Amino acid sequence: MTIESESDHILFLSRDLLDDIELQRLEADKLLLKCSRLARLSGTDEIKQWIKLEMEGYNGSKELSDHYMSRTGRWTNFAERKGYWGPLAQIEENIRVQKLRIDVSKVESLSGDGLIGAMRMNRDAQQALANGISSMVAIRSRVLNMLHTFVAGVYYERQFAKVAESTFEQYKKDVDALIAAHAGEVLEKLPSVVARLQEGNDEAVSQALTTCRRIIDSFADAIFPPQAGTYNLGGNDLSLDANKHQNRINVYVAERTDSKSRRTRIRQNLSNLYDRVSTGVHTDVTAEEAFSLFLNVYLFLGEILHLGVAQTKDSVMA
Incomplete structure (x- = not known):
């Protein structure tokens, strides 16, 4: 796989780490080093510190x-502050050593007067070793499960982001082409909004919102130019004058979809958007909200224009 960006690298690394954990391909020290690298790229400070403790x-x-210590089950006596304080690699090595000790302590044959006592002592020693192994295996299991949860979270988040980015990029290409074909003047205004929003100050945000409102107005003029008379929509006679931009967009939508619920949703979204970009010119709106409003305007234009595309396809099929 060719790693083209940090995002791609994180996706590749997290996928590889999932295989490392699930297939038990790495020993503890190597696994933690690899997880530490992922944490530096995409982990919280707490995760970074925890992995450091495990190392x-x-x-x-x-x-x-x-x-x-509590989450990984390392305490043997919390009140007396006793527990397994060593790193995960030490836990793994202790498991290996204790298993060897059990193998070595197995008695195949004993004879003489001390037979019963020796067998009892040997059995007790083996049980103590087995109990210790069980505790350490449980610790290792919890640590690996926690690492798996962290790595899987990063992987699926990045995977979703990559899919979302690809999906939006394709959608953007379609919308840009539709805007260029039906409302070219609107497309020319979009870069100026982005430029103002990147400045981030109050005046720039206000200018960006003003441009958003003008984009909606220009869009209405392009897809449904002003005309005399009215249009009856849902029992209401809507004026189609030059200053009735929302009316004309709603009529355009009504002529291209039979879905009452969709027409209602689009009308409400348009009304809310127009009110906010208009109000935001005179009141405080953060740069983050302004950017969200701009994206909403852009997606709104795309949905409206796709209605026209869908209608054209239906006509051709008919």
């Missing part, structure tokens, strides 16, 4: 350390 060992004086 270097736990510090009993830190609140975060105590929290993850």
